[in-house]
Amino acid sequence: MAASTPAILALEDGSVWPGTAFGARASACGEVCFNTSMTGYQEILTDPSYKGQIVTMTYPHIGNYGVNALDVESWRPHVAGFVVRELSPVVSNWRAEKTLGAWLEEHGIPGLAGVDTRALTKKLRVHGVLNGFISTEGVSAEEAVARARAWPGLLGVDYVREVTHREAFAWDPEDRFSGSFRLASGTGATGPAAPAPLPPADIPIVAYDFGIKYNILRRLRQHGFRVQVVPAHTPAEEALRHRPAGIFLSNGPGDPAALPYAVRAVADLLRTGIPIFGICLGHQILGLALGGRTFKLKFGHRGANQPVKDFETGRVEITSQNHGFAVDAASLPAEVTVNRINLNDQTVEGLRHKSRPMFCVQYHPEASPGPHDSTPLFAEFRRLVEARG
Amino acid sequence: MPKRTDIHSVLIIGAGPIIIGQACEFDYSGTQACKALKEEGYRVVLVNSNPATIMTDPEFADRTYIEPITPEVVEKIIVRELEEMRRLGVPVEQTQGPSAGPAGPHKLVLLPTLGGQTALNTAMALHRQGVLERYGVELIGAKPEAIERGEDRLAFKELMLSIGLDVPISGVAHTPEEARGIAEKIGRFPLIIRPAYTLGGTGGGIAYNRAEFEELAKRGLDLSPVSEILIEESLLGWKEFEMEVMRDRADNCVIICSIENFDPMGVHTGDSITVAPAQTLTDKEYQIMRDASFAVIRAVGVETGGSNIQFAVNPDNGRMVVIEMNPRVSRSSALASKATGFPIAKIAAKLAVGCTLDEIPNDITRETPASFEPTIDYVVVKVPRFAFEKFPQADPTLTTQMKSVGEAMAIGRTFKEALQKALRSLEIGRSGLGGDGKPWRIGNEVFGDRDLFPRELITRKLTVPNAERIFFIRHALRAGFSIEEIYQLTRIDRWFLAQIREIVEFEEELAAVGGRAAG
Numbered sequence: 001m002a003a004s005t006p007a008i009l010a011l012e013d014g015s016v017w018p019g020t021a022f023g024a025r026a027s028a029c030g031e032v033c034f035n036t037s038m039t040g041y042q043e044i045l046t047d048p049s050y051k052g053q054i055v056t057m058t059y060p061h062i063g064n065y066g067v068n069a070l071d072v073e074s075w076r077p078h079v080a081g082f083v084v085r086e087l088s089p090v091v092s093n094w095r096a097e098k099t100l101g102a103w104l105e106e107h108g109i110p111g112l113a114g115v116d117t118r119a120l121t122k123k124l125r126v127h128g129v130l131n132g133f134i135s136t137e138g139v140s141a142e143e144a145v146a147r148a149r150a151w152p153g154l155l156g157v158d159y160v161r162e163v164t165h166r167e168a169f170a171w172d173p174e175d176r177f178s179g180s181f182r183l184a185s186g187t188g189a190t191g192p193a194a195p196a197p198l199p200p201a202d203i204p205i206v207a208y209d210f211g212i213k214y215n216i217l218r219r220l221r222q223h224g225f226r227v228q229v230v231p232a233h234t235p236a237e238e239a240l241r242h243r244p245a246g247i248f249l250s251n252g253p254g255d256p257a258a259l260p261y262a263v264r265a266v267a268d269l270l271r272t273g274i275p276i277f278g279i280c281l282g283h284q285i286l287g288l289a290l291g292g293r294t295f296k297l298k299f300g301h302r303g304a305n306q307p308v309k310d311f312e313t314g315r316v317e318i319t320s321q322n323h324g325f326a327v328d329a330a331s332l333p334a335e336v337t338v339n340r341i342n343l344n345d346q347t348v349e350g351l352r353h354k355s356r357p358m359f360c361v362q363y364h365p366e367a368s369p370g371p372h373d374s375t376p377l378f379a380e381f382r383r384l385v386e387a388r389g
Numbered sequence: 390m391p392k393r394t395d396i397h398s399v400l401i402i403g404a405g406p407i408i409i410g411q412a413c414e415f416d417y418s419g420t421q422a423c424k425a426l427k428e429e430g431y432r433v434v435l436v437n438s439n440p441a442t443i444m445t446d447p448e449f450a451d452r453t454y455i456e457p458i459t460p461e462v463v464e465k466i467i468v469r470e471l472e473e474m475r476r477l478g479v480p481v482e483q484t485q486g487p488s489a490g491p492a493g494p495h496k497l498v499l500l501p502t503l504g505g506q507t508a509l510n511t512a513m514a515l516h517r518q519g520v521l522e523r524y525g526v527e528l529i530g531a532k533p534e535a536i537e538r539g540e541d542r543l544a545f546k547e548l549m550l551s552i553g554l555d556v557p558i559s560g561v562a563h564t565p566e567e568a569r570g571i572a573e574k575i576g577r578f579p580l581i582i583r584p585a586y587t588l589g590g591t592g593g594g595i596a597y598n599r600a601e602f603e604e605l606a607k608r609g610l611d612l613s614p615v616s617e618i619l620i621e622e623s624l625l626g627w628k629e630f631e632m633e634v635m636r637d638r639a640d641n642c643v644i645i646c647s648i649e650n651f652d653p654m655g656v657h658t659g660d661s662i663t664v665a666p667a668q669t670l671t672d673k674e675y676q677i678m679r680d681a682s683f684a685v686i687r688a689v690g691v692e693t694g695g696s697n698i699q700f701a702v703n704p705d706n707g708r709m710v711v712i713e714m715n716p717r718v719s720r721s722s723a724l725a726s727k728a729t730g731f732p733i734a735k736i737a738a739k740l741a742v743g744c745t746l747d748e749i750p751n752d753i754t755r756e757t758p759a760s761f762e763p764t765i766d767y768v769v770v771k772v773p774r775f776a777f778e779k780f781p782q783a784d785p786t787l788t789t790q791m792k793s794v795g796e797a798m799a800i801g802r803t804f805k806e807a808l809q810k811a812l813r814s815l816e817i818g819r820s821g822l823g824g825d826g827k828p829w830r831i832g833n834e835v836f837g838d839r840d841l842f843p844r845e846l847i848t849r850k851l852t853v854p855n856a857e858r859i860f861f862i863r864h865a866l867r868a869g870f871s872i873e874e875i876y877q878l879t880r881i882d883r884w885f886l887a888q889i890r891e892i893v894e895f896e897e898e899l900a901a902v903g904g905r906a907a908g
Contacts, residue, residue, distance in 0.1 A: 036764045040672030058766040058804050064884050065671045086803055092669045092884035094707050119800070127715055181673050184708035185555045187576045187622055191706055227800070305762040309747060316641050316747045316760040323415075343747070344757050369672035371546065371762070372680055 007112045009054070009083055009120075010144030013127065014062070017120060021136035022087050023104030023111030029151035030080030031361045032053035032132035033324065036303030040369020042067050045077040045109075048211030049280065049322050051253035053079060054132050055302075056117050060085035064122045066096030067103045070181065073213040073368060075175035078109050078163060078253075081134035083120070087113040128298040130325065140220040155296065159254035160281075162227070163211040164232035169218045169257075171207070171227040179219035201226035203385055206244040208232060210252025210262065211279050215368035220248060223378045233261050236268035246275045246385040249282025251364065256284035256325055258293045263288045270356065272287065275388055277381040279358030280323055282380040286360045287327035287351065290336055297347070300324035301363075304370035307343040308363060310350070319358070319363035320370025326362065357384050393428055393743035397494035398451075398470060399426050399529070402501055402508035403437025403444055405458045410659060410791040415505040416442040418734035422503045423449040425738040431494075434470050436463060437504075452712050458507055460514040467524050470497055481525075500741055501692055502530035502717035502735055509536060509717055529715045533546040535690035539716035545689075552688045554681055555710045556907070557701075559621035561585075568606040571620045573753035578602070579625065584609035585617035595623060624710070626880035627654040627701040630667055633725040635695045635736065637745040642683045645695070645733060646725035648677065651770075653880040654701050656854045659720060659791035662811075664804065665728045665769040669884050674707060681711065691716045694737035704882070724771055727765035727798060750856050769796045770807035774815050775856040787854035804888045812859070821866040822863045822889065824896040831857070839900065841868050851878040862886065866893045 007021035011032060030053045035044055038059045042049065082104065091099055104111050112134055124130060133139075133148040172178045175260075179195020204226045207217065212229065220227050228242045232252070239247065247269050266289040269276060278286045284294050301321040308317045313345040327348045329338050340350030340361065352359040359381075366372035401422055404415030419435070420443045427449075428434050435450035438457050445453050452470070456462045474481050480495045499521065501512030515521050516533040531539075538544055546556045559572035572580055582605045584592040592612035596602035608620040629650035636642045649669065651662035667675060682698045689696075695891045697719040699712040722733045730753045738747055746760035753763075773793035783792065797814035801807030809821035819825060829836045831850075837841060842864045850861040858879065867877050872886045 036766070037672070038666050038764055039670060039675045043672055058764070059666075060766060060768065061668060061804065066667050066672075071673060088884065088887070090883055092882055092887075093671060093674075094705055095671060095674075121766070140589050165559065181677075182702070183555075183674070183677055184706045186708075189706055269517055302765060305764045307747075307761045315639060318643060318755050318759075318760075318762050336871040343760070344754075367676065370676070372676055 005136060005346075006138065007134070007146050008139060008141065009081070009112050009115065009132055009134045010141065010148045011123075012131040012148045014145055014306065015123065016135070016141045016144065017083070017115045018106060019112045021111065021112035021137070021264050022101040022113055023082065024108045025136050026108055026110040027133065027135035027137050028054070028080040028110060028140060029131065029133050029147060031129050031154050031324070032056065032120075032124065032303060033129050033300055034058055034117070035322070036123055037369050038322075040304065043073050043369040044322075045079055045104075046073040047251075047322060048074050048078050048159075048212055049251050049253045050079045051159045051163050052157070052213065053253075054081040054083060054134050055079045056083035056115070056120055057292065058117060058121050060117065061088060062086065063088035063091065063100035065093035066091030066098060067100055068095045068097045070095070074163070074211075077104065077109055079109060082109065082111045082133070083115055083117060084111070084113050085115060085117045087111070105383045110134050112127070112136070124299050127313060129300065137255060137264045154254050156255055156258050158234045158258045160210045160252045160259055162212070163253060164209045165229060165367070166231060168228060168230045168234070171229055172221060175221070178218045180218070180222065186226065196222075198222060199224045203245050203382065204228065204243065205246040205248055206230055206239045206242050206386070207248040208234065208239070208250055208262070208265075208282065210250045210259075211283070212250035212252075213364075213366060213368065215366040216250060218249075219375065220380045225382070231279045233257070234265065236265045236272075239265070239269065240272065244274060244278065246381065249276065249285060249360070250279035251280035251282065251322075253281070255296075256288055258280055259285060270358065273356060274349070275357035275381070275384045276360075277358075277377075279366070280362060283351065283360035283362050284327055285323055286358065287332065287348075290353075291331075291333050292336070293328045293331035294325045294329050297324055297326050301342065305364060308340050308349045309343050310340050312339050317349070317373040318371045319349075319365075319374055321363045323362060357388055359384070391743065391748070392462065392739070394494060396431060396496045396498050396742060398432040398434055398474060398497045399742070400434045400436070400467070400470065400497060400499045400526070401426075401450070402458060402463065402484060402499070402504045402511055403435060403439065403442065404505040405438045405507045407439065409794055411507075412720075412795055413442070413503055414442055414720050414873075415503065415718070417445040417723055418503045418718045421732055422500065422735035422738035425735040426742065426772070427451075429739065429742060429744075431742065434466070436466055458511050460511055460518060460520065463511055463515060467497065467520070467526055471524060472502050479731070496525070498529045499526060500530050500738065502737065504740070505717070505719070512535070530694045530737065531691050535692070536716050538689045539691070539696075539714050541545065542713075545713070548688055549685070549711045552684050554684065555708065557622050557624055557712070559712055562606070562618050562620060563610070565606055565610065567616065568602075568610070568620060569646050572602055575620070575622045577622065579623040581621045581623050582609050583608055583619040583621070584613035585619065586614050586744060587612050589696060592731045595625070596904075606804045619750045624654040624701045624712075626704075628669070628704050628882060629654050629658070629661070629712075630670070630678065630700045630702060631658065631663075631721050632700070633676060633695060633722055633733065634682045634686050634698060635733065635740070635746065636686050636691060636693060637740045638693050638743060639745045640687075641760055641761060642686065642747045643746065644679055644682060645731045645763060646723060646729050647678070648725070649882060650749050651885050652854060656787045657791040658699070660773050660787045660793045662773070662859060663721075663724065663771045665725065668804070669882055674702075674709070678709060685711060685714055689714060689716060693740035694718070695722050695733045697721045711785055724769070724798060728769035728800070729765060731759070731763050768801050768807045769798060769800050770804065771796050772811040772815060772859070774817070785855055787856070790887050804885070806893050807887070809892065811894045819860075822892055822896075823860060824900070829860070839867075844868060848878060851875060862889050863893055866890050
């Protein structure tokens with residue numbers, strides 16, 4: 001694509017954000033949201049939780065280190081569109097395989113560069129997330145605004161069924177993808193070191209795939225779980241046929257209230273007494289299955305520096321987050337404890353059941369992108385499963 | 390975890406005179422610390438030999454000593470201050486006893502981590518001489534053992550290897566055979582050879598191949614009075630990064646800022662153009678560096694406060710080695726504070742008296758606590774200011790010894806904006822990289838602003854790090870050098886070079902319009 005092809009983002013409030021096209025020649029509607037991470041655009045783009053969203057990065061220089069085959073969180077990028085201040089004219093990293101633009105083009109995703117992303121972010125912070133339309137196909141401003149306004153939005157829409165795997169599968173049975181990435185070490189090194197060795201996979205679990213990130217599966221495997229991934233719509237009795245010692249509920253896109261089938265399955269699973277661990281959308285579904293409510297946040301939490309206070313240890317974790325909905329603390333039954341909160345806005349970040357083996361977090365302990373402070377949660381899940389025998 | 394109630398007075402050691410290698414950054418950090426500790430209700434005693442500082446203004450400390458910063462003088466101050474505390478009715482004697490005794494402020498403590506290397510060295514001398522123990526004065530911020538582990542290069546290297554981090558590989562040889570064995574172990578050139586105990590390190594050098602190595606090793610062994618040489622793998626041309634870390638006594642750790650050096654390894658950080666945040670690390674690599682930073686501060690044992698940790702990264706395979714750590718507030722902390730708005734020195738002082746990060750309010754947001762990692766939507770560039778015209782006898786080549794006399798820092802929405810603003814702020818008469826119509830004086834020659842410079846001059850100025858190299862990147866691009874050619878000569882990351890190319894391309898665009906307008 002020529003360097004100077006015009007492109008446009010229009011919002012439902014009538015504002016128009018012209019810039020330069022990159023990526024694919026395409027158009028798409030989506031909820032426009034911002035992410036404040038300074039690194040990790042490739043992981044963000046491939047996180048299935050961004051289905052139905054047009055993402056803008058608050059950090060101005062994007063594409064600096066290109067893209068590579070390893071830093072993906074699913075099989076393809078899922079965003080509807082990508083908006084940046086400056087797209088790097090070169091890629092500079094020993095791991096880079098191609099440019100961000102070429103990669104987005106391969107996957108049919110439109111990109112928009114040269115936009116004042118700070119002004120855009122401020123608008124979203126003041127107004128809340130807005131529906132938008134992005135196009136690199138020469139659509140007029142009037143039409144773009146009309147398309148943004150005509151889009152119904154993602155409230156009440158089931159995006160999970162678009163990103164969940166169609167069939168159940170065993171994750172990495174040959175242990176080829178699950179070792180932690182490690183840098184070269186010592187003077188003789190020519191490339192990255194072999195991935196960290198894995199412990200035996202001795203605990204069978206079922207992971208519900210609502211749009212699961214690869215690094216969750218890698219972390220589960222790294223903690224000795226043998227993971228059977230099942231599609232989001234799998235009923236409880238079918239999941240139990242795999243004889244799991246634990247149940248994991250993944251992250252995923254969109255509105256948790258649009259997933260009655262998942263809430264039903266999880267409510268059934270809660271009654272079995274099998275240990276359950278949930279992340280992000282999995283945490284919200286647990287909240288609903290326990291009788292609570294969820295609500296839409298004004299502009300969501302998306303970034304790699306969200307401070308979370310853990311009341312059980314007194315420590316503060318710097319967490320990676322990506323969610324637009326939250327569990328309403330006041331709606332929860334008495335047998336559930338809110339054991340973690342976000343220090344920025346005091347919203348619920350973690351739940352623990354007082355009598356059943358179940359805990360969940362709103363943030364992303366698997367990181368990728370983001371800090372590794374919360375990795376120990378996977379070990380906690382293992383202890384919970386082991387304690388039950 | 391609330392602040393400590395056993396402390397009555399805090400003695401802060403300043404940084405002394407402003408010299409090359411140590412500018413006013415420690416005046417800033419010391420002043421911040423004085424304010425923060427007074428705010429917490431402690432009595433603050435300050436010693437600094439330099440009266441031309443903000444921190445020595447009377448309102449900042451309860452008592453200020455303008456005295457030489459030597460162990461002898463600081464000991465006398467300790468004696469006087471304990472007397473003064475007794476006079477004020479403080480039960481100082483409790484400190485000498487085996488137990489802390491009843492609660493209540495009674496201790497005089499020494500905070501050595503905010504006055505640069507001078508303060509740290511003075512505090513360590515007092516510790517080694519037994520002065521601190523004799524008078525029951527506790528070091529806060531960093532314990533002597535942690536300071537030693539951070540400062541002793543060999544012990545630090547061993548410690549890093551013991552926690553699974555990589556360091557530049559080195560070895561000590563006493564014979565040519567031993568030297569060859571070490572060279573083989575390291576396995577690649579260039580190698581740095583340093584003879585032991587020679588005056589000013591004479592007889593050392595860099596060997597780029599086996600023949601040069603044999604010669605340098607033999608010469609080094611001959612010149613060393615103890616026939617001993619240190620052989621170390623060279624990191625020349627590697628990418629250099631810094632991490633600013635803070636830790637509190639509940640073991641909460643946060644990164645305040647990552648910094649990527651524009652100039653590769655071989656140029657002192659104080660003489661490098663530095664950029665925040667890091668620009669060319671993927672999230673996987675950045676998180677590995679973040680984890681390593683926490684591992685370093687924990688292993689060294691800096692219990693509270695800030696540390697600066699330096700890394701080198703091989704641009705060809707990503708190998709990351711730990712270079713060094715400063716167990717104190719440093720020059721880079723001042724930069725990181727201004728770059729992010731996170732007041733490192735102020736927070737470090739509060740952490741030293743026992744507060745934890747989640748108890749201290751965040752100055753920027755006012756609503757959230759200090760236990761967060763600043764994320765920024767802009768780029769910060771620091772450019773060193775040199776004054777070689779005032780030191781005609783000095784060698785203007787930039788090396789591992791700091792030669793700049795100051796610096797300018799600028800913030801921009803892009804690297805290009807920040808770089809241009811910083812260059813303009815140097816007050817050397819330029820409006821940025823060039824294109825401002827002003828002539829260039831290179832040695833005895835004068836060139837017009839838009840003259841094309843001779844290729845051999847450009848090549849020479851790019852190859853050896855010097856104060857004008859940044860401007861010669863522009864000259865090189867205008868003279869038709871490719872980014873790859875400039876990279877091979879400078880090892881400055883291609884991302885930075887591509888950004889500068891965009892500035893130069895825009896200069897050409899403006900010049901073309903100007904030409905048409907004038908014509």
